[in-house]
Amino acid sequence: MASSIVRLEDIPNLQQQIESRWSELHDASQQRGGVFRYQLSIERERVTDGSAAFLLQLNRQRTTERRQPDIMAGLTPPFDPERFNFNKVDSRELMLEFTVGNVGTPLVSILINNSPLTRNHVLIVPDRRRNLPQVLTEDGLTAAVQLLLNLQDRDYRVVYNSPGALASVNHLHLHLLHVKHKLYVEDACLTELGNGLYRMDNQPAKAYCSVFDALAGTTVSEFTRQVHRLIRLLIAHDFAHNFMLTWDGGRGKLRALVYPRLVACENKQVAPFNVAASELSGFVPLGVESTFEQLDERRLTAYFQEAQGKDLYRTLDGLLLLQDEKRPNARD
Numbered sequence: 001m002a003s004s005i006v007r008l009e010d011i012p013n014l015q016q017q018i019e020s021r022w023s024e025l026h027d028a029s030q031q032r033g034g035v036f037r038y039q040l041s042i043e044r045e046r047v048t049d050g051s052a053a054f055l056l057q058l059n060r061q062r063t064t065e066r067r068q069p070d071i072m073a074g075l076t077p078p079f080d081p082e083r084f085n086f087n088k089v090d091s092r093e094l095m096l097e098f099t100v101g102n103v104g105t106p107l108v109s110i111l112i113n114n115s116p117l118t119r120n121h122v123l124i125v126p127d128r129r130r131n132l133p134q135v136l137t138e139d140g141l142t143a144a145v146q147l148l149l150n151l152q153d154r155d156y157r158v159v160y161n162s163p164g165a166l167a168s169v170n171h172l173h174l175h176l177l178h179v180k181h182k183l184y185v186e187d188a189c190l191t192e193l194g195n196g197l198y199r200m201d202n203q204p205a206k207a208y209c210s211v212f213d214a215l216a217g218t219t220v221s222e223f224t225r226q227v228h229r230l231i232r233l234l235i236a237h238d239f240a241h242n243f244m245l246t247w248d249g250g251r252g253k254l255r256a257l258v259y260p261r262l263v264a265c266e267n268k269q270v271a272p273f274n275v276a277a278s279e280l281s282g283f284v285p286l287g288v289e290s291t292f293e294q295l296d297e298r299r300l301t302a303y304f305q306e307a308q309g310k311d312l313y314r315t316l317d318g319l320l321l322l323q324d325e326k327r328p329n330a331r332d
Helices: 014-028 060-065 138-149 220-236 277-281 289-294 297-308 312-325
Strands: 044-047 055-058 094-099 107-112 122-126 156-161 174-178 190-194 197-200 207-212 240-247 254-261 283-286
Touching (some): 014 107, 044 289, 055 289, 138 174, 190 207, 190 312, 220 240, 240 277, 254 277, 254 312, 277 283
Antiparallel strands (some): 094 107, 107 122, 156 240, 240 254
16 A cells, blocks of 8 residues: 555656556465455457457456446436445555645545456546545546556556446546557547547547647646536536547547447446447457457447447537537637
């Protein structure tokens, strides 16, 4: 457990600290009393044919050994201290804590995910002790962006699932995943809609996108404010959503991809696999071998369309553009 609280930018060898502590706890879990529910072992792996080149991994233990996900009703369910939350975890699961930026900003906790999808899979839990529900805040976005910018390895990505979009714990958190594979969403062509908002067209999943480009003068606060504005709009109109933060191809920029869903899903087992943020983005962990063998790009695209809704862009484009027209000078 971390003994002191520091600013993120003052943590030396941040990536090495996360990876070495994760490995230490994971290896110790081979003995009875460890904090991981299982030893991560990817049984099989393959890349689908087609332009999206989905990475499929078979990890049956994630299905059989993990804690059962909570069922949440609505997009903004109140936090329930009686249910599982991240203040109830084993103290050994806390890897480090830090603040982002100025003094007085919320404390961010980094916890292991004890049912990991990848090596170094950890949870980003902003303001953990305030018991915030699983509704993404601007502070949470800022923490995720700054964390990714402070990691050297660009195989790290951040994902988030809202209630109604396969979130499993109603306590604000994001996932940091280490996926050693190029994801199709990182190079997908974007259609500019105006005011820094883009739409990802002609791809298996549908997403709206904002791009962070420090060289173009964009600040982290401007970027996170824009992304959070979109998320607030979706919540206001009762649209569940998934989110991924990743690198923009090889161009040194960040992409924030928001995947809306026209119909919320409260059941964690709606398909042979879960259509959540990582799957929509190109990384597909699976717990059933027959599904691993049968899935291809055509089937994945069909599952995504079913999960997101066939007329998603037609429904949301007008709403988003109308909202921009109501904003003086496209600013808050």
